[in-house]
Amino acid sequence: MTSTAIDSPGAAGLRERAGDRLRNALLVLPGIGWLLLFFVVPLAFIVVISLGRRDELHRIVLDPLTLENYAQVFNPIFLPTIVQSLYLATATTVVSLAIGFPIAYWISRYGGHRKTLLLVLVMLPFWTSWLIRTYSWMIVLRDNGVVNQALQAVGLTQEPLILLYTDFSVILGMVYGFLPFTILPLFVSIDRLDPNLIAAARDLYADGRQAFLHVTLPLVRPGLIAAALLTFIPAMGDFVTPDILGGGQVTTIAKVIQERFLDGRDWPYGSALGFVLTILTLLGTLVALRTLRREVVGE
């Protein structure tokens, strides 16, 4: 896109000083080194250990290397867990899109000079303790919680509704947690939409629904794809919400990983699951970012 000469105005007449280049390299070096040592190398450990197995004393044996753990990942016994994870993440994504789209549209069209503030307000809960926000839903949803007390006080129900430790509470908790990831990409996409295009469609006698279906929707499709992926992926990797709001009833892939690691100590198998989750996450995010980028660059 931009060449080096253009984005550094001083470079035209002044050659970049050797000292500057050395200094920039020195600035970057510790951070890059740290991330290589404590992020990339440990990831490589996962890959290697996922190819090992566990002996009777729970030690990791790497000789011979085996793909057994990956075969286990796709073992039919785990099919219900995978199906449940997919179901919860998909439901979370659909509900988040249904809620996020009107909000993103509203912020973009009617936010005016408060757009930034409104976006920050969406992001704020995300930055405030995940754990505590999830816990706060326990207070709201439990048998003698706020919702049930209110329903009984008004006389709508006699018995408390069972809301906590169900698929419903897990999906609610995840929608609550990941809504910012849905709204931000949708906002980027909708905010770039030229309102004149819709006005033009209306001038050509499209009704509101037709204009939405044939003009708005195709134009914001990249934003929708990105938003769906950026919601779906963390929902697949989340184990705090299923664990706290699902109780013992809900088992997901991430929860299995956590159990294998901390209770079962089956590190090779947990590593294989973790590696599969990482690959899926990185691929999904890459697709989401490419989709958004293509739109922004206007390729």
Place this chain on the structure above:
Amino acid sequence: MSHERNRWLAAFAVTVYAFLFAPIVILIIFSFNDARRVFVWRGFTTEWYGRLFANDDLLDAVLVTFQVAAVAVVVSTVIGAALGLGLARLRGRGRAPAEMLLLLPIVTPEIVMGLSLLLFFLQLFDSTGSFGQLSIAHVTFCISYVAITVRARAAGMDPQLEEAARDLGDTALGALRHVTLPLIMPAVVAGALLAFALSFDDYVVTVFNSGIGTTTLPLYIYSAIKFGVSPEINAISTIIVAVVSLALLIAWRLGAFRGAARTPVAEPEAA
């Protein structure tokens, strides 16, 4: 007609914003409720806050949390700010891979980052968790956020300011210290506050890397939650929300989220 739709949309938006904040507000309210089991308002009390100070396990957890956060903030701010500044200035072939490496820790599932560090320390040092291990883990997930915040500000800086200092005879390092550093300082402080907020309430990475005697506040709360809801948890949660919100509020005023919010789409030049 469009006016009416506008009103419906606004009402919907208000509902969603209420949905985002209501549970936290309810939590705070009930931390002052004078009843142990019932979730009906029975009067105002600060009893639950008083009890926190008599709970030694909890106070230990608070201490450990602050110690880990202190290491995480100092180390990640120094390394991350340098990285962000360097990346904003860096030209040439190294840049794209460096940017990629910076984004990866944010994108990788937290659970995977946590367990990979556990395996790393287990294999190399036969350690299943310690203060040092936990601190290194926290630094690792904080660096990217600090770097992105600082880079956003440094990239918006006029490079000619530094050029001017150089033309006036300052050295590369001198220009950095006298011109650049004061200019990016708000972003550095914002990055440090973000790192604090992230470290202070991290659970997922922590659960894999904490050892005996390094139980942090989120770990303590998690195991307490497993036993059920209690007014003491509401009280300590309220304090955490207050501390973290304050850190974030200051970070935001200093311009933190500008860089963070822009990141996913502001990368086209890197390709």
